[in-house]
Amino acid sequence: MNDKDYEDFISTVSHELRTPLTSIKGFSETMLASWDKIDDESKKKFLKIITEQSNRLINLVENMLSITKLQNTNTNLILKEVNIKPVIEMTASIIKNQYSDKNFVIEIQASTPPILADKDKFQQIMTNLMENAAKYGDLNSTIYIKTHFNVDMVFIDVTNHGIEIKEEDYEKIFTKFSRIDNPLTRKVQGSGLGLFIIKNLTEKMGGKISVKSENNMTTFEVSLPAANIERQAREKCSQ
Ligand SMILES: Nc1ncnc2c1ncn2[C@@H]1O[C@H](COP(=O)(O)OP(=O)(O)O)[C@@H](O)[C@H]1O
Ligand SMILES: [Mg+2]
Known part of the structure; x- marks a missing residue:
C-alpha cells in the first residue's frame, strides 16, 4: 500500500x-x-x-x-471440496436478517459438483455479494441466486433489481476504495473494498468475477473451479 x-x-x-x-x-x-x-x-x-x-x-x-x-502474495488458502448449497443458504439467511425487506430466491442446478475452494473465503465472497445486492437493491425487491456449471467451473449468479452500474464503471468498481457516486451510494454506508476483496480472493482460487447491469437488473457472476474427478485426472496428467 x-x-x-x-x-x-x-x-x-x-x-x-x-x-x-x-x-x-x-x-x-x-x-x-x-x-x-x-x-x-x-x-x-x-x-x-x-x-x-x-x-x-x-x-x-x-x-x-x-x-x-x-x-502478502502467499495468503494461506486452504483449498478443499466445498458444497456450495449450505454455504449459500446460510449466507442468504444471515443477510436476510439484516435486510428483512428483501426476498431471496435460491436455485442451485441439480447435480452441481462441489467446488475446490477455501470455505471461509467462499463464504466471504457470498456475504459481500449478497450484502451489496441487498444494500443497493430496490426496497422490497427479490434477490436471485442461481447456479450452473460445466466440466471445469461452477458459476454463481447473484442478481438484484435496482439502480444500474454503467458499463464504463464495470472495471472501476473492482478497484480499491471505489464507489460510484450516485444518490443511492451516498445514502448507504460502504468502504468500496468489498468487490476488490472478492475479485482478489476469486482469482487466487482460480476463478473469475464479472458484472452485467441492464434493464434495472444487476448480476454479479462468480465462477470457481469444480472439484470433479475428470479435472483432477487431467491435472495429474499435465504434471
Ligand atoms: N448490486 C449492486 N448494484 C448497484 N451498484 C453496486 C452493486 N454492487 C456494488 N455496486 C457499486 O459498486 C461500488 C463498490 O462496491 P463495494 O466494493 O462492495 O463497496 P461498498 O459496498 O463498500 O461501497 C458500490 O459503492 C456501488 O456503487
Ligand atoms: Mg459492498
Whole structure:
C-alpha cells in the first residue's frame, strides 16, 4: 500500500467502524439508564439493532483483515471440496436478517459438483455479494441466486433489481476504495473494498468475477473451479 492508499484506508475504516459502534453504544446506554421506563417491545427492538450492528462490525473486521492479508502474495488458502448449497443458504439467511425487506430466491442446478475452494473465503465472497445486492437493491425487491456449471467451473449468479452500474464503471468498481457516486451510494454506508476483496480472493482460487447491469437488473457472476474427478485426472496428467 502506498501512503495515499494507507490514508484512504485509515479514514474509511475509522468512519465505517464509528457508525455501528456509535449506535451500539447509544442503544446500550439508553437501555441501562432507563431500563424500567422502556417497554419490552422497545427493548427487543434495541437489542435487534445492537445485534445487527455487531454483525456489521464483524463483516467489516473480516474485510479489513483480508485487505492486509491480500498484500502478502502467499495468503494461506486452504483449498478443499466445498458444497456450495449450505454455504449459500446460510449466507442468504444471515443477510436476510439484516435486510428483512428483501426476498431471496435460491436455485442451485441439480447435480452441481462441489467446488475446490477455501470455505471461509467462499463464504466471504457470498456475504459481500449478497450484502451489496441487498444494500443497493430496490426496497422490497427479490434477490436471485442461481447456479450452473460445466466440466471445469461452477458459476454463481447473484442478481438484484435496482439502480444500474454503467458499463464504463464495470472495471472501476473492482478497484480499491471505489464507489460510484450516485444518490443511492451516498445514502448507504460502504468502504468500496468489498468487490476488490472478492475479485482478489476469486482469482487466487482460480476463478473469475464479472458484472452485467441492464434493464434495472444487476448480476454479479462468480465462477470457481469444480472439484470433479475428470479435472483432477487431467491435472495429474499435465504434471
Ligand atoms: N448490486 C449492486 N448494484 C448497484 N451498484 C453496486 C452493486 N454492487 C456494488 N455496486 C457499486 O459498486 C461500488 C463498490 O462496491 P463495494 O466494493 O462492495 O463497496 P461498498 O459496498 O463498500 O461501497 C458500490 O459503492 C456501488 O456503487
Ligand atoms: Mg459492498
